[in-house]
Amino acid sequence: GDSVTQMEGPVTLSEEAFLTINCTYTATGYPSLFWYVQYPGEGLQLLLKATKADDKGSNKGFEATYRKETTSFHLEKGSVQVSDSAVYFCALSSSGGSYIPTFGRGTSLIVHP
Amino acid sequence: GAGVSQSPSNKVTEKGKDVELRCDPISGHTALYWYRQSLGQGLEFLIYFQGNSAPDKSGLPSDRFSAERTGGSVSTLTIQRTQQEDSAVYLCASSRSGQETQYFGPGTRLLVL
Numbered sequence: 001g002d003s004v005t006q007m008e009g010p011v012t013l014s015e016e017a018f019l020t021i022n023c024t025y026t027a028t029g030y031p032s033l034f035w036y037v038q039y040p041g042e043g044l045q046l047l048l049k050a051t052k053a054d055d056k057g058s059n060k061g062f063e064a065t066y067r068k069e070t071t072s073f074h075l076e077k078g079s080v081q082v083s084d085s086a087v088y089f090c091a092l093s094s095s096g097g098s099y100i101p102t103f104g105r106g107t108s109l110i111v112h113p
Numbered sequence: 114g115a116g117v118s119q120s121p122s123n124k125v126t127e128k129g130k131d132v133e134l135r136c137d138p139i140s141g142h143t144a145l146y147w148y149r150q151s152l153g154q155g156l157e158f159l160i161y162f163q164g165n166s167a168p169d170k171s172g173l174p175s176d177r178f179s180a181e182r183t184g185g186s187v188s189t190l191t192i193q194r195t196q197q198e199d200s201a202v203y204l205c206a207s208s209r210s211g212q213e214t215q216y217f218g219p220g221t222r223l224l225v226l
Binding site: 032034036041042043044045046049051089093099100101103104105106 | 117144146154155156158161169204206208212213214215216217218219220
């Protein structure tokens with residue numbers, strides 16, 4: 001079945017540092033890939049997505065590129081802020097009518113001033 | 114516009130009692146999903162509705178869990194004879210038919226004593 005593996009956290013960085021959160025996946029066919037973010041006390045919200053190979057999703061300074069050859073969708077940001085502190089979830093959605101996504105376990109990011 | 118809302122935001126109950134969790138999806142969203150998020154774990158899919166029907170109930174962990182959706186809108190997740198291991202955050206999400214992006218509510222934090 002489908003699965004998503006993302007690096008374990010917490011990831012602790014100083015403000016303005018470079019961020020990478022690794023995500024790899026296993027899926028049949030050609031899934032869509034997502035990053036969701038969960039700020040403290042809130043539900044998840046979509047951060048970015050990519051629907052086909054070599055697509056780059058981007059939002060709020062975050063980027064991720066759909067790499068089919070390495071089955072990866074790593075999240076990057078060039079300069080993190082304290083307000084980026086949250087839990088980040090990588091997910092995939094296989095083709096089909098229900099679009100039930102498979103989520104990774106989440107990676108907690110803590111950014112210090 | 115209004116997002117997905119869930120109630121109550123927090124629920125404390127005693128072991129063995131029944132609880133009902135409510136989800137109000139975004140107006141016009143025909144797909145509705147329930148997930149469970151336990152401490153330190155990823156999102157566990159519970160059930161999916163398309164309109165009022167539930168084509169996929171595969172994630173319900175036991176027969177103590179049930180869910181219904183009426184009028185293609187509000188959904189209720191019921192947990193009977195709660196156990197301590199049911200303690201978690203229960204998240205609801207909705208999406209438009211044929212759309213992969215899900216919109217999440219803030220969740221209900223359930224604590225079973």
